[in-house]
Amino acid sequence: MIEFHKDQTRCGFVAIIGAPNAGKSTLVNFMVGVKVSIVTHKVQTTRTRIRAITTVEQTQIIFVDTPGIFAPRRRLDRAMVNAAWGGAADADAIILLVDAPLFAEALKPSPSARARVSREDTLKIIDGLEKSHRKAILAFNKIDALPREILLELVDTLKDEDRFSDIFLISAEKGDGVSDLKTHLAGLMPKGPWLYAEDQLADLPLRMLASEITREKLMVRVHQELPYVTTVETERWTEKKDGSVRMEQVIYVERDSQKSILLGKGGRTIKEIGQQARVDMEKSFDRRVHLFLFVKVRGKWLDDPQRYQEMGLDFPSA
Ligand SMILES: Nc1nc2c(ncn2[C@@H]2O[C@H](COP(=O)(O)OP(=O)(O)OP(=O)(O)O)[C@@H](O)[C@H]2O)c(=O)[nH]1
Ligand SMILES: [Mg+2]
Structure with missing residues (x-):
């Protein structure tokens, strides 16, 4: 349990990174309880960093939604991927969000190109974390769309990865596991004054x-x-x-x-x-x-x- 002193506030940034379409914006919206970041079924929806703010007891958490990280081809792609890594660099905690059903599909004998690419993007992000000496919280998302036993197998494939401080299983859409994750994040935020008014939801x-x-x-x-x-x-x-x-x-x-x-x-x-x-x-x-x-x-x-x-x-x- 986290203990808060009455006069002690905490405030920090949590960046959510991941392959395109992992559900990053959905998670940010759920965390703050309103839609501040757009969501579609298509990849590369989010183009820039979007800050969303929530307050848990004495702690203010500023979530940074980022564009998906993928192998960039065009100039716009590069700008988006740079923005995503920039968000991670400044953060007090990083969540690497993974589309669990797609990641599972990539492990099958003949996966779809989409699943393969998404998995490769995720593995490259893990490399990137390694290179920048950053640890992240691994969150498998969309668990509502995957049988439990497959999920546990998935966790097994990444649990020894030393880039991860913790692993969470969540559904950003349905909210499963999200409040546990939020409580955990609140405990990681550094002491300091709040940067936003308590009722401010987004900085956009x-x-x-x-x-x-x-x-x-x-x-x-x-x-x-x-x-x-x-x-x-x-x-x-x-x-x-x-x-x-x-x-x-x-x-x-x-x-x-x-x-x-x-x-x-x-x-x-x-x-x-x-x-x-x-x-x-x-x-x-x-x-x-x-x-x-x-x-x-x-x-x-x-x-x-x-x-x-x-x-x-x-x-x-x-
Ligand atoms: N079944 C299920 N679908 C989800 C969940 N979370 C997100 N989705 C769906 O996944 C799709 C992508 O969601 P986004 O939140 O736009 O994903 P993103 O990671 O922000 O995508 P980019 O901005 O393109 O990188 C949407 O169709 C969401 O409805 C979940 O927990 N379960
Ligand atoms: Mg998005």
Whole structure:
């Protein structure tokens, strides 16, 4: 049991790292009890570090959600992976989150490419921890989707790895094991004053959260056709007298053909995306939202430093 003295506060950072799609953002959202980071069934959803804050008794824990770590190819990939490792470097504790069902599948005779890649990404992250002399808490996620005996076999394959201080079995979606993990983390945080107000849940400008909400809807709706070539920016945010907000967002794509896909027949696709985003924004901001979406073709936005800055990423030189 952790003992808190009345006048003694603790505060620290917990970075959650892992292969794409492991459930990092789902876990962060569950930990703080609200959705601060977008979640999709696709890999490479999170693009930058997102801080979410929770307070357990005298302890404030700042969770740092990070982009998935994978073998980067494009400039944007590199910026994302750098951001993830940067989050780990600054943290008081690191959780390596593993998609347990996918990791188990990779051990079978003929695994899917997706399972193989995810496992390789995870093993490379363990190497990276080794190189930076950091220990991590290993958390197998999605245990709701895996039989117990397979899970125990899985734990066996990594339990002797000396990079791990502890192993937790959790379901970030259902919440199994999450409160034990949270209590454990609270005990690891260093003494010090809180960095955020007790009721603050995230450290992300509202405009950016609004952009992220639209990007989530976009990824789910047109991801098949437009893999990773869009970015969303909130250009105008106007407070109205009646308490509502009028927002103008720009979705950048690289080519005209991508713009047509995004618009859809008679503008139907973009309209649907806008409606879904607006509903979520109204929930998150607790007010009426008038959302206007514009699609701009900006060839090579993936090589434009300004776009990276808007995403909260450093621009890698090559
Ligand atoms: N069954 C099950 N699915 C989960 C669980 N946690 C997350 N998921 C699903 O896994 C998918 C990926 O979740 P995310 O939270 O976006 O994963 P991520 O690690 O943040 O992904 P990136 O940001 O792309 O690196 C989503 O479809 C989630 O609903 C879980 O505990 N059980
Ligand atoms: Mg994520």
